[in-house]
Amino acid sequence: MNNPDEPLIDNNDMSESPLSKADPAVRERIQSLVDKQPYAVLCVQGNNQPYGALVAFAFSDDLRHAVFVTPVATRKYRLLRECEHVAFVIDNRSNKADDLMDIEAVTITGRSQMIERGREFERCSGLLVTRHPYLKSFVNAASCALFRVDVVRFLHVARFQEVSQWVPTARS
Amino acid sequence: MGSNRPLLIPLDAPGQWDEQLVGGKAAKLAQLMCAGFEVPRGFCLTTRAYEVFVKEAGITAAIRMELGRKSMEDMRWEEIWDAALRIRSTFLAQRLSGLLRETVAEGLRGFDASTLLAVRSSAIGEDSAGRSFAGLHESIIGVRGQQAVEDAVRLVWASLWSDAALLYRRELGLDPVHSRMAVLVQEMVNADSSGVAFARDPRNINRECVVIESVPGPCGLLVDGLVDPDHWELDRKTGCIIAWLPGQRDDMQQHAPLLETRDLEQILDTLLSVEQLFGWSPDMEWTGKSGSLTVLQARPITAAVSDENEKRAWYLSLRLGDVRLKELRTRVAEKLIPELQALGQALAAEELELLADLPLADAIEARAAAIARWKKIYWDDFIPFAHGVRRLATYYNDAVRAQDPYEFVGLLRNQPLVATQRNDAIGNLAQQLAANVMLRSAIERLLAEYAGSLRWPTFRDALMQIADGAGEFVRGFDDMNDRFLDITYDQERLHDQSESMLRNLIELSQAPNPSCSNQQLAGDSAELLRKRLLDAVGPQRREEALEVVETGRVSWKLRDDDNLLVARLESQLLRALDVAAKRLRELGRLSGKGRPNDTHVDSIVRALREASTAPVKLEATAKVPARQSSFTQPGETPRQLIGQPASPGVATGTVRCIRGTGDLGKFRRGEVLVCDAIQPTMTHLVPLASAIVERRGGMLIHGAIIARELGIPCVNGVRNAAETLKNGDLVTVDGHLGIVTVGAAEFDLELGVKST
Numbered sequence: 053m054n055n056p057d058e059p060l061i062d063n064n065d066m067s068e069s070p071l072s073k074a075d076p077a078v079r080e081r082i083q084s085l086v087d088k089q090p091y092a093v094l095c096v097q098g099n100n101q102p103y104g105a106l107v108a109f110a111f112s113d114d115l116r117h118a119v120f121v122t123p124v125a126t127r128k129y130r131l132l133r134e135c136e137h138v139a140f141v142i143d144n145r146s147n148k149a150d151d152l153m154d155i156e157a158v159t160i161t162g163r164s165q166m167i168e169r170g171r172e173f174e175r176c177s178g179l180l181v182t183r184h185p186y187l188k189s190f191v192n193a194a195s196c197a198l199f200r201v202d203v204v205r206f207l208h209v210a211r212f213q214e215v216s217q218w219v220p221t222a223r224s
Numbered sequence: 225m226g227s228n229r230p231l232l233i234p235l236d237a238p239g240q241w242d243e244q245l246v247g248g249k250a251a252k253l254a255q256l257m258c259a260g261f262e263v264p265r266g267f268c269l270t271t272r273a274y275e276v277f278v279k280e281a282g283i284t285a286a287i288r289m290e291l292g293r294k295s296m297e298d299m300r301w302e303e304i305w306d307a308a309l310r311i312r313s314t315f316l317a318q319r320l321s322g323l324l325r326e327t328v329a330e331g332l333r334g335f336d337a338s339t340l341l342a343v344r345s346s347a348i349g350e351d352s353a354g355r356s357f358a359g360l361h362e363s364i365i366g367v368r369g370q371q372a373v374e375d376a377v378r379l380v381w382a383s384l385w386s387d388a389a390l391l392y393r394r395e396l397g398l399d400p401v402h403s404r405m406a407v408l409v410q411e412m413v414n415a416d417s418s419g420v421a422f423a424r425d426p427r428n429i430n431r432e433c434v435v436i437e438s439v440p441g442p443c444g445l446l447v448d449g450l451v452d453p454d455h456w457e458l459d460r461k462t463g464c465i466i467a468w469l470p471g472q473r474d475d476m477q478q479h480a481p482l483l484e485t486r487d488l489e490q491i492l493d494t495l496l497s498v499e500q501l502f503g504w505s506p507d508m509e510w511t512g513k514s515g516s517l518t519v520l521q522a523r524p525i526t527a528a529v530s531d532e533n534e535k536r537a538w539y540l541s542l543r544l545g546d547v548r549l550k551e552l553r554t555r556v557a558e559k560l561i562p563e564l565q566a567l568g569q570a571l572a573a574e575e576l577e578l579l580a581d582l583p584l585a586d587a588i589e590a591r592a593a594a595i596a597r598w599k600k601i602y603w604d605d606f607i608p609f610a611h612g613v614r615r616l617a618t619y620y621n622d623a624v625r626a627q628d629p630y631e632f633v634g635l636l637r638n639q640p641l642v643a644t645q646r647n648d649a650i651g652n653l654a655q656q657l658a659a660n661v662m663l664r665s666a667i668e669r670l671l672a673e674y675a676g677s678l679r680w681p682t683f684r685d686a687l688m689q690i691a692d693g694a695g696e697f698v699r700g701f702d703d704m705n706d707r708f709l710d711i712t713y714d715q716e717r718l719h720d721q722s723e724s725m726l727r728n729l730i731e732l733s734q735a736p737n738p739s740c741s742n743q744q745l746a747g748d749s750a751e752l753l754r755k756r757l758l759d760a761v762g763p764q765r766r767e768e769a770l771e772v773v774e775t776g777r778v779s780w781k782l783r784d785d786d787n788l789l790v791a792r793l794e795s796q797l798l799r800a801l802d803v804a805a806k807r808l809r810e811l812g813r814l815s816g817k818g819r820p821n822d823t824h825v826d827s828i829v830r831a832l833r834e835a836s837t838a839p840v841k842l843e844a845t846a847k848v849p850a851r852q853s854s855f856t857q858p859g860e861t862p863r864q865l866i867g868q869p870a871s872p873g874v875a876t877g878t879v880r881c882i883r884g885t886g887d888l889g890k891f892r893r894g895e896v897l898v899c900d901a902i903q904p905t906m907t908h909l910v911p912l913a914s915a916i917v918e919r920r921g922g923m924l925i926h927g928a929i930i931a932r933e934l935g936i937p938c939v940n941g942v943r944n945a946a947e948t949l950k951n952g953d954l955v956t957v958d959g960h961l962g963i964v965t966v967g968a969a970e971f972d973l974e975l976g977v978k979s980t
Binding site: 123124125126184185186190193194195196 | 281282285286288289872873874956958960961963965
């Protein structure tokens with residue numbers, strides 16, 4: 053007999069969770085979060101050293117790609133050049149302890165690629181400038197590099213520990 | 225803040241006087257109109273229209289970025305002006321959405337297409353709290369047609385963030401998220417005379433009299449101070465004229481009063497009626513005469529503010545109109561600068577060593593008095609005239625709508641500045657050394673020999689003896705030294721700093737381009753920009769545009785030159801003090817290791833005049849840095865400093881701080897020049913630098929302009945730059961973003977020892 057107080061699906065163990073066909077509601081919640089939050093924590097690594105930095109981001113409509121920009125004279129740029137495996141954390145925290153159960157967060161894993169000037173740069177920088185018009189000169193500065201992250205997986209967290217996964221596919 | 229609030233309210237709509245929606249000016253005019261006063265008809269674009277515009281255009285974030293770069297308390301006036309210019313540019317770059325365009329069109333339906341309109345600011349609370357903020361925001365007159373009105377509306381909105389408004393940001397409660405501005409669009413009324421009137425004397429509010437001032441033509445001429453008004457004082461109760469003072473105008477009828485008794489009576493009646501309506505004594509702008517008197521504005525009289533210590537008021541007084549600027553241009557360029565030049569030359573030619581003690585004392589006093597006089601002129605005339613460049617900036621940007629708000633700087637190029645002539649002379653000497661390796665080696669050997677105690681006459685003689693072909697170099701050096709380095713920097717005469725200059729020349733001679741003149745002009749040529757401007761303003765405003773350009777160019781040139789010319793006078797005072805100090809020292813009447821400076825004038829003059837006075841003692845004065853690094857605790861180090869991106873490019877190099885004359889000669893090519901502010905006296909170092917970092921901020925300051933012209937990255941406005949960065953620090957200067965990264969480009973990762 054099922055215990056009615058337990059969650060119907062245990063989302064904490066992702067390896068065993070067949071969640072690539074997630075409830076459409078998960079995608080909508082992810083979409084809502086990335087639409088509402090302009091900034092994300094970018095997680096990078098190098099020489100076994102993790103590193104995090106706040107960045108302004110934008111997503112493609114199909115959520116398969118995220119874009120951001122960094123000045124080249126930065127630690128995150130150097131680490132991005134060293135290792136393409138990255139993660140983003142986006143959340144709607146209000147920094148009040150009482151809101152714990154209201155917080156939604158999404159951890160996004162993927163692979164980054166620096167985009168050279170050209171048609172793809174125009175497309176990606178267009179996404180970013182549309183989302184953050186005040187960053188236009190920053191995005192186009194000669195001393196900045198634009199990166200596109202090809203998303204592998206979204207991990208959505210709500211109600212403190214309720215975790216859902218969504219892997220965007222070509223059809224999604 | 226519901227979205228059902230209207231975007232537009234006609235001035236004659238009854239009861240729509242919510243100041244939060246229409247601003248103070250429009251609310252009062254609407255009330256006057258409803259009460260039957262003659263007010264030019266029009267409409268108000270409400271504060272909601274502003275909100276819609278800034279939201280659609282994403283301007284709030286742009287304003288926050290502009291104003292959040294550093295604490296406003298740390299921003300100099302020039303930086304505030306720069307921030308306002310860029311915000312204004314952001315407003316101009318965004319077009320009105322379909323909804324707002326339709327709203328403007330709706331308002332304009334009440335007017336004939338040919339009607340001339342005034343587009344005026346109506347900010348919330350600008351005329352309240354016992355203080356008027358009149359003049360902080362923009363009003364534009366003579367506007368005709370939908371597009372021109374839209375352009376004018378954006379300019380008026382942008383003026384919510386004018387440099388003047390930013391200076392008074394605390395009093396105005398200016399805040400990028402909540403501040404809003406309504407705009408009043410009214411038909412212009414052409415009348416023979418206009419003026420201002422006060423229901424009570426603003427200088428003494430308790431006097432029972434009204435004050436009326438009138439000028440021929442529009443009221444703006446009076447408000448902008450361009451025309452001297454006729455001035456009346458009338459008894460409040462009887463209307464009798466207590467005083468009349470004719471305006472000093474250059475017209476035929478300057479002795480006949482502009483207003484007749486019946487005109488004065490109607491103005492008095494109107495003032496008192498307005499007072500009765502609002503319950504406060506008004507300060508009123510009006511136009512027309514009896515029978516057709518129109519009220520343009522009414523606000524409470526504010527008592528004269530004591531601005532003796534109010535430097536902001538002085539700064540605002542610098543915003544001169546074109547007529548005043550042109551007058552000042554004539555005075556500065558044709559009278560003051562030539563006079564200052566001649567004085568500097570005359571003083572430099574005086575053979576002070578031949579003077580007896582009393583004439584020497586007189587000469588010292590005369591020089592000190594001349595400096596005091598010219599420093600006053602510097603504040604009274606030279607600095608106000610510097611506004612000519614700012615006037616050119618806004619004029620050019622309004623007309624051309626350039627993407628880069630500093631594109632106009634190209635119009636200032638190719639002028640024979642004193643500093644440019646000096647740098648050309650230095651460049652020629654460097655080229656001689658580049659071409660004559662033997663001569664350069666000889667100088668290097670002698671520099672090593674005389675290091676720290678070099679006196680040019682001795683060095684010159686030694687050089688002539690050991691180096692072939694030194695004659696031309698020596699003559700050139702003497703000429704350059706006398707013509708251009710007889711100036712002070714950091715309370716010392718550069719004329720006496722030959723060792724520094726020789727070391728700079730060695731460095732310059734080894735640079736890829738030894739000439740330190742501004743050869744690599746970046747951006748479009750002055751001629752192209754001039755054409756761009758003239759095309760934008762059209763043939764009708766051609767003459768006006770050329771005048772603005774010319775005033776801007778002269779203003780820029782003289783603003784650079786005047787610093788050097790005043791520094792030349794200071795050098796002449798130091799020279800006289802040096803002669804006197806040497807003489808007194810030889811007589812045993814002066815001791816101490818210090819060098820005399822302007823604080824010793826009185827004691828040295830007294831010693832020269834009266835042999836019985838006590839000996840003068842010159843203490844060596846230690847120079848204390850004016851500022852401190854923000855990183856004072858163990859373990860605290862700067863990693864990334866932010867400032868203004870003043871010249872694009874990225875360069876990595878080691879820091880060389882220039883804090884005084886002693887540092888000039890230490891500068892090596894490829895180093896990053898870090899200083900409080902690049903002075904006109906040190907611009908010859910710029911071509912040696914791989915990048916520039918300054919504490920002083922601004923896009924129009926010497927360092928920024930020269931760096932842009934030479935294509936050297938520059939970040940300025942960096943807080944405590946010269947105190948925070950140390951000689952030898954490796955930095956990367958990003959002139960695109962305004963960032964200075966401290967440390968190696970290859971960062972140390974956290975590979976620390978594992979704890980066990």
